[in-house]
Amino acid sequence: MTQKAQPVLSVVTVVYNNVRDIERTMLSVIRQSYPAIEYIVVDGQSTDGTLQIIEKYKDKLKKLVSEKDKGIYDAMNKGLALATGDYIIFMNSGDEFYASDTVEKVFVSAPDADIYYGETEMIDDAGNSLGQRRHKAPENFTWRNFKYGMSISHQAIYIKRSLVERYDPKYQLSADIDWILKAAKKAKKIVNVHGYVAKYLVGGMSKKKHRQSLVERFIIMKKYYGLLPTLFNHAVIAFNLGWYWLINKRTND
Numbered sequence: 001m002t003q004k005a006q007p008v009l010s011v012v013t014v015v016y017n018n019v020r021d022i023e024r025t026m027l028s029v030i031r032q033s034y035p036a037i038e039y040i041v042v043d044g045q046s047t048d049g050t051l052q053i054i055e056k057y058k059d060k061l062k063k064l065v066s067e068k069d070k071g072i073y074d075a076m077n078k079g080l081a082l083a084t085g086d087y088i089i090f091m092n093s094g095d096e097f098y099a100s101d102t103v104e105k106v107f108v109s110a111p112d113a114d115i116y117y118g119e120t121e122m123i124d125d126a127g128n129s130l131g132q133r134r135h136k137a138p139e140n141f142t143w144r145n146f147k148y149g150m151s152i153s154h155q156a157i158y159i160k161r162s163l164v165e166r167y168d169p170k171y172q173l174s175a176d177i178d179w180i181l182k183a184a185k186k187a188k189k190i191v192n193v194h195g196y197v198a199k200y201l202v203g204g205m206s207k208k209k210h211r212q213s214l215v216e217r218f219i220i221m222k223k224y225y226g227l228l229p230t231l232f233n234h235a236v237i238a239f240n241l242g243w244y245w246l247i248n249k250r251t252n253d
Contacts, residue, residue, distance in 0.1 A: 004111075006036040009103060010062075010085030010161065014075040015054075015093035016044030021201065023053050024127070028096035028199075030060045034103035038062040042079045044069050050093075073167040073175045080166060087116075088161045090176075094201035095155045102197050106158055109194075114187035116158040117141055118197035130202065139192060143184035147225050150177055150217075155198035159183045174216035181224055 011029050015022050029039050041054055043066040051066055058064060063082050069075040076090060097103065098121065106116045119137050122130035137152050138145045145151050154176045163183040167175040184190070 006034075007087055007107060007112075008036045008038060008085035009034070009107075009158065010038050010040060010083035010088045012040045012042065012076065012079030012083060012088065012090050013092055014042045014044075014072060014079060014090065015046065015050055016069075016075075017046045017048045017050055018093040019046075019049040019053060020125075021094040022050050023056075025091060025093050025096055026054070026057055026060075028100075029091060030057060031100045032097060032103045033101045034107065036085075037103065038083070038085050040079050040082050041065070042069075042075045042082075043067075044075055070169070071172055073169060073171070077166050077169075080164065083161060085161060087158045088164060089155070089158050091155055091198070096199040098196040098198055105195065106193050106197060110189075110191040113189045113191040114160045114163060115141070115184065115190040116193055117152045117190070118156050118193040118195050120153040120156045120198045120200045121196050122202050123199050124202060137192065141184070141190050141192065143181050143224065146177060146181060147221065150180075152180070153198060153200050154180070155200055160187075163187060171216050171220065173213040174220055177217060178220045178223075181220070 013022075013025055013029065015025075026041070029037070039061050040063045041061055043051055043054060043064070045051075045066055045068050054061075054064060054066075065078055065082070069078065072092075079090070080088065091097065098118075106118070109116065117137060119132060121132060124130055137156070141152060157180060159180070160183075163186045164179065165182055167179050169175075171178060
């Protein structure tokens with residue numbers, strides 16, 4: 001009896017002018033012990049030295065694109081179009097796999113899942129740990145679990161590529177929520193790997209444009225959960241956020 005081939009994971013990194021963090025992210029991908037990875041980097045035509053760092057590792061990449069784009073989700077759609085793996089994950093500049101054997105551990109946790117997911121550690125600009133996200137990953141994830149916030153970070157979810165669609169360009173900051181929910185509604189087998197799988201650099205555009213991000217999230221959640229439940233759920237979200245901040249003096253989103 002022949003052994004089933006390992007699933008291929010497409011890892012996509014999107015970057016624009018992030019010379020400080022891009023190498024750390026790339027090394028976390030390149031140094032994975034799991035062999036069946038195709039690595040795609042989509043650069044927005046950086047001018048700060050980022051591209052020179054990427055070029056150092058060009059022989060490790062399946063594909064490198066460096067051109068102007070219309071924003072982060074346009075760039076992520078370019079990466080998605082280039083991906084040929086069985087599964088896909090986005091590990092954007094500044095973020096990392098939790099350890100060098102993370103991908104290996106994910107795929108040995110259970111065979112042939114539609115979605116694998118785990119916990120995320122937050123890190124600051126200096127790479128120091130800020131601990132676990134405020135939103136702990138649910139024990140048994142379904143598309144309904146995002147009603148109180150994005151309980152699994154984008155960097156901590158591995159989705160079968162056949163289940164995903166393009167990111168909706170009408171959302172500039174929160175299209176990842178819509179993207180995950182669309183796939184989760186189709187998924188039959190979702191596996192919690194019960195461990196940390198990613199490190200997430202706090203900040204980003206959703207923090208810098210927080211109000212716009214919140215408006216988009218509300219629109220997306222209303223689409224999936226209905227208006228009245230979403231209004232109620234946002235009251236719960238606001239209470240939980242305030243309580244967490246009072247205790248910890250940070251939000252760890």
